[in-house]
Amino acid sequence: MNKYGNAAINATQMFNNKAAKTPLDAWNQTTFELFGANTPAQRKGCPKNAFLGLCEEGLVRGVPKGNYTYRSDSLNKAYAVEAVELLRVNPELINDRNELWKEVMGGVKKQHNSQMDVVLALWENGLIVLE
Template sequence: MNKYGQAAIKAVDLIESKHANTPEAAWEMATIEIFGEGTSGQSKGCPRSTFLALCETGKVKGIKSGVYISAKENKEYAVKALKLLVDNPSLSNDKKTLWNETKGGIKKSHNSQMDVVLALWNEGFIII
């Protein structure tokens, strides 16, 4: 699991332990701990948007659905990836194929979105 996956898991833990009150605050705290405050890794938008998008849907264990982001593209990726994983759980072992199927074959490099989705999925933090 890469650092963005670790951040997603840490953020859920922070919410569950009541050390953070919102998914946004939890992500901020987790990424500061993992990457360091103000670093490019800490401020990277795509993994953050993906985490918050999954939280919005109410699919992340321990986090109430709500409005957490306005980024539509990463939310679409996250929701589609979850549907693909539900339909074919073996994709949890193949990040590249999951990303390609999420994008519908369109060539585009992933920007750690699938790291967040897969970390939450593989750790059992996704509500099916």
């Protein structure tokens, strides 16, 4: 698991333990600790918006549905939500991040940017709502 996967897990735990008021606050705090203040890795939007998009849809255990993303961030949210839907239908995709991404993209050639790391880490740690 990479650092963005760890960030998603840590942010979820931080929010659920009431150590942060919002999922965004939890993400910012945990990425500050993992990457350092205001570094490019800490500011990276794709994994952050994948995490916040899952939170927004009520797919992260313990995080209520809400408005956590900006309209401009909807693609990364859509990728993450689609990945969860695909995993619900075919949990074997957990073993192949690249195949999961390929299915999310529906044939469009595009490099993933840690969105799948967030989804897979949350899934593997039982932090995705399955129903």
